[in-house]
Amino acid sequence: MANDLQKPAKMRRQPKQVRSQERVQSILGVAEQLFIESGYDQTTTRAIATRAEVPIGSLYQFFPDKEAILKALANHYFEQEYHLFVKLHTELAEAPIAVYVDRMVDAFDQFATDHPGYRAVLEQLIDLMVVADINTLDTYDPQIIKELAHFLEQRNSSLDSAKCELIATTIVKAVNELLWLSFTRDQIFREQLLAETKTLITAYLQTYQI
Amino acid sequence: MANDLQKPAKMRRQPKQVRSQERVQSILGVAEQLFIESGYDQTTTRAIATRAEVPIGSLYQFFPDKEAILKALANHYFEQEYHLFVKLHTELAEAPIAVYVDRMVDAFDQFATDHPGYRAVLEQLIDLMVVADINTLDTYDPQIIKELAHFLEQRNSSLDSAKCELIATTIVKAVNELLWLSFTRDQIFREQLLAETKTLITAYLQTYQI
Amino acid sequence: MANDLQKPAKMRRQPKQVRSQERVQSILGVAEQLFIESGYDQTTTRAIATRAEVPIGSLYQFFPDKEAILKALANHYFEQEYHLFVKLHTELAEAPIAVYVDRMVDAFDQFATDHPGYRAVLEQLIDLMVVADINTLDTYDPQIIKELAHFLEQRNSSLDSAKCELIATTIVKAVNELLWLSFTRDQIFREQLLAETKTLITAYLQTYQI
Amino acid sequence: MANDLQKPAKMRRQPKQVRSQERVQSILGVAEQLFIESGYDQTTTRAIATRAEVPIGSLYQFFPDKEAILKALANHYFEQEYHLFVKLHTELAEAPIAVYVDRMVDAFDQFATDHPGYRAVLEQLIDLMVVADINTLDTYDPQIIKELAHFLEQRNSSLDSAKCELIATTIVKAVNELLWLSFTRDQIFREQLLAETKTLITAYLQTYQI
DNA sequence: TATGAATGAGACTTCATTCAT
DNA sequence: GATGAATGAAGTCTCATTCAT
Numbered sequence: 001m002a003n004d005l006q007k008p009a010k011m012r013r014q015p016k017q018v019r020s021q022e023r024v025q026s027i028l029g030v031a032e033q034l035f036i037e038s039g040y041d042q043t044t045t046r047a048i049a050t051r052a053e054v055p056i057g058s059l060y061q062f063f064p065d066k067e068a069i070l071k072a073l074a075n076h077y078f079e080q081e082y083h084l085f086v087k088l089h090t091e092l093a094e095a096p097i098a099v100y101v102d103r104m105v106d107a108f109d110q111f112a113t114d115h116p117g118y119r120a121v122l123e124q125l126i127d128l129m130v131v132a133d134i135n136t137l138d139t140y141d142p143q144i145i146k147e148l149a150h151f152l153e154q155r156n157s158s159l160d161s162a163k164c165e166l167i168a169t170t171i172v173k174a175v176n177e178l179l180w181l182s183f184t185r186d187q188i189f190r191e192q193l194l195a196e197t198k199t200l201i202t203a204y205l206q207t208y209q210i
Numbered sequence: 211m212a213n214d215l216q217k218p219a220k221m222r223r224q225p226k227q228v229r230s231q232e233r234v235q236s237i238l239g240v241a242e243q244l245f246i247e248s249g250y251d252q253t254t255t256r257a258i259a260t261r262a263e264v265p266i267g268s269l270y271q272f273f274p275d276k277e278a279i280l281k282a283l284a285n286h287y288f289e290q291e292y293h294l295f296v297k298l299h300t301e302l303a304e305a306p307i308a309v310y311v312d313r314m315v316d317a318f319d320q321f322a323t324d325h326p327g328y329r330a331v332l333e334q335l336i337d338l339m340v341v342a343d344i345n346t347l348d349t350y351d352p353q354i355i356k357e358l359a360h361f362l363e364q365r366n367s368s369l370d371s372a373k374c375e376l377i378a379t380t381i382v383k384a385v386n387e388l389l390w391l392s393f394t395r396d397q398i399f400r401e402q403l404l405a406e407t408k409t410l411i412t413a414y415l416q417t418y419q420i
Numbered sequence: 421m422a423n424d425l426q427k428p429a430k431m432r433r434q435p436k437q438v439r440s441q442e443r444v445q446s447i448l449g450v451a452e453q454l455f456i457e458s459g460y461d462q463t464t465t466r467a468i469a470t471r472a473e474v475p476i477g478s479l480y481q482f483f484p485d486k487e488a489i490l491k492a493l494a495n496h497y498f499e500q501e502y503h504l505f506v507k508l509h510t511e512l513a514e515a516p517i518a519v520y521v522d523r524m525v526d527a528f529d530q531f532a533t534d535h536p537g538y539r540a541v542l543e544q545l546i547d548l549m550v551v552a553d554i555n556t557l558d559t560y561d562p563q564i565i566k567e568l569a570h571f572l573e574q575r576n577s578s579l580d581s582a583k584c585e586l587i588a589t590t591i592v593k594a595v596n597e598l599l600w601l602s603f604t605r606d607q608i609f610r611e612q613l614l615a616e617t618k619t620l621i622t623a624y625l626q627t628y629q630i
Numbered sequence: 631m632a633n634d635l636q637k638p639a640k641m642r643r644q645p646k647q648v649r650s651q652e653r654v655q656s657i658l659g660v661a662e663q664l665f666i667e668s669g670y671d672q673t674t675t676r677a678i679a680t681r682a683e684v685p686i687g688s689l690y691q692f693f694p695d696k697e698a699i700l701k702a703l704a705n706h707y708f709e710q711e712y713h714l715f716v717k718l719h720t721e722l723a724e725a726p727i728a729v730y731v732d733r734m735v736d737a738f739d740q741f742a743t744d745h746p747g748y749r750a751v752l753e754q755l756i757d758l759m760v761v762a763d764i765n766t767l768d769t770y771d772p773q774i775i776k777e778l779a780h781f782l783e784q785r786n787s788s789l790d791s792a793k794c795e796l797i798a799t800t801i802v803k804a805v806n807e808l809l810w811l812s813f814t815r816d817q818i819f820r821e822q823l824l825a826e827t828k829t830l831i832t833a834y835l836q837t838y839q840i
Numbered sequence: 841t842a843t844g845a846a847t848g849a850g851a852c853t854t855c856a857t858t859c860a861t
Numbered sequence: 862g863a864t865g866a867a868t869g870a871a872g873t874c875t876c877a878t879t880c881a882t
């Protein structure tokens with residue numbers, strides 16, 4: 001199920017009107033762009049409002065503060081990412097591991113392409129938590145890791161649940177890092193790195209007879 | 211040889227006197243702490259100066275601006291990291307791959323323990339470059355990757371130089387990410403993750419008969 | 421028509437409300453005083469805001485930076501000065517030259533009395549342009565000179581347009597300088613200098629049968 | 631005799647050694663350039679010292695503060711200007727007025743060319759005095775005006791001393807202003823303005839049968 | 841005497857957020 | 862509800878001048 005961090009304090013009110021819906025989307029879209037271009041700290045709420053053609057006062061009706069915009073984006077990403085995995089695992093429950101890894105990495109790559117702000121948002125979110133001395137896990141429940149662990153457990157029932165979560169964590173983190181890196185390079189290197197990522201994860205999973 | 215990004219404009223002058231040396235060290239040490247605690251943007255130059263017990267004017271005598279402090283730290287890290295690798299490769303030129311990976315990951319772990327600001331500094335450095343639209347590679351030449359690639363080439367001469375660099379990149383990025391993650395968790399998980407990282411890299415390198 | 425240097429970037433927004441109008445006026449008035457008392461560079465934006473009883477943030481809402489305050493004052497002066505001349509020339513189109521000069525110098529004198537900051541502002545404006553390596557004429561179009569040249573051409577049609585502009589420039593600069601000087605002296609000297617200025621300009625214009 | 635404001639507090643010590651002499655000259659020369667380029671306030675004492683290749687500490691041995699550099703330059707100018715007039719008046723005691731004006735304006739023009747910082751320095755000096763609420767005349771004794779007044783008195787003994795001083799003031803100020811203006815324009819306009827200045831002053835002096 | 845590292849008040853400007861309209 | 866003018870704490874960095882060496 002999707003992370004429901006969303007309700008607590010992110011939205012001051014449910015956008016009921018079409019206008020509001022559009023504005024919220026516009027704000028999030030613009031914020032994503034600006035966070036990528038200039039970083040979270042260097043992006044002003046006024047800049048977001050201006051570029052989104054939304055009055056600054058309205059922005060604060062939808063989001064109680066700047067952080068809420070970041071969190072809304074993060075949840076957006078988390079949800080999409082989670083659904084991606086669920087779909088993948090349903091389709092590839094029985095597939096050979098090499099095929100699974102191939103499809104999974106490609107899916108992640110597509111996701112990163114579709115959501116260029118993912119990395120910037122995630123990083124900043126973690127920063128905020130470190131600064132606030134909040135354990136990341138308490139607040140941002142990594143659903144994808146849980147989901148992947150579950151998948152692994154089904155493929156090799158001799159692995160216990162804790163071990164699977166460890167493996168899943170390892171995979172998710174490594175893949176995310178390498179994918180992000182691939183986006184900072186030229187197309188050729190990017191494709192090579194993608195292939196390499198697949199090799200890395202496949203070799204790793206074979207160790208566990210998955 | 212060590213990365214010499216250092217000279218360009220990091221130090222406004224070479225600290226010639228002991229007092230200055232101490233002050234520079236103090237500033238860097240304090241900055242590292244504060245960047246970890248609160249992040250680069252949230253750390254004020256005044257806070258650094260105050261905690262380092264150095265007048266703000268003196269801080270600006272050593273570093274032309276806030277960014278220079280970040281870069282000085284980064285170079286510090288890069289140099290240490292590079293030397294660590296060189297030493298490792300000398301010692302383990304002939305070691306079995308499992309042993310090499312074991313020692314390498316442990317060394318990185320030790321490095322991360324000794325330099326807790328490494329991650330925060332590196333991330334911010336990349337952010338600055340993205341914002342300034344500078345290619346990371348043009349400015350920060352990743353010496354460790356070059357060094358590791360060289361090592362791999364020597365262990366399996368059938369791999370060409372480009373391939374080795376690709377593999378090295380993959381390893382360095384994955385290991386750094388997983389190690390950093392391990393520091394945000396409790397001791398038990400931390401150790402498990404360390405072991406898992408070794409498994410991951412070992413499996414990967416075996417693919418290449420290294 | 422009045423100089424419209426004004427719009428380009430002087431005002432961040434058009435003050436629509438009475439409160440804002442008053443604040444802008446207050447800021448300009450206070451700035452004028454302080455520029456006279458201490459010079460432009462020595463006048464801090466905070467001092468202006470404080471004396472004008474306007475929060476510093478509001479000051480920056482009306483004027484993007486310190487320079488904009490200077491430019492707003494300058495345009496204020498330029499416009500008034502220009503209107504003064506137009507009025508004068510309409511009234512004295514047929515007057516004997518001695519009468520014209522008498523009235524003109526008096527009018528300038530009155531203007532200088534009413535706008536004691538004129539000199540300080542103009543000087544600083546020119547300084548800024550010199551430093552920025554901007555040709556004064558490109559930016560600050562001296563409408564008064566044009567207007568006076570036009571008047572002269574009408575009084576003696578045998579003088580060509582270029583010559584008239586040259587004469588006008590000579591007059592405007594000389595009169596301004598002598599008037600400004602007169603303000604730094606005691607009342608007696610001041611009046612003598614005023615009379616002398618009239619003599620100077622009258623003698624000059626008689627040379628050209630104007 | 632030259633203005634001797636100089637001794638009171640301008641020089642901390644008489645440069646007795648060649649090295650010191652050179653340094654003082656270098657400082658003054660550099661200061662003149664920088665004051666022209668960037669204005670007095672924007673010129674830092676460190677910039678002067680650096681460009682003059684003199685240690686900042688040494689600069690403060692020669693000049694007690696920044697203002698002293700300005701005053702030293704001013705006195706330099708005043709002296710030169712005064713000598714120029716004395717020489718001129720000796721040579722042209724009997725010359726027809728048109729010739730005298732011609733030579734005088736040319737001489738001033740040459741002076742301005744040789745001392746491009748004259749205007750900037752004089753203006754700043756006056757500013758400082760206004761700010762310090764010091765009457766310009768108390769401190770900067772305008773020797774050239776006195777000298778010119780004396781010359782005029784000799785040419786038309788029916789004019790009393792006060793009147794001559796008034797006329798001299800008028801001339802000196804008007805000529806200086808117009809010459810300075812001429813330097814901000816292209817060569818063609820510059821020469822026309824020079825000619826016009828001569829016309830202006832000649833017409834004026836003829837009024838007094840000088 | 842000569843040097844230049846050291847000092848810290850203070851300059852300009854920004855920005856998240858509020859709240860009266 | 863919608864708006865955007867208003868706020869002022871706080872940030873980065875500069876610079877004239879001193880004084881220990």
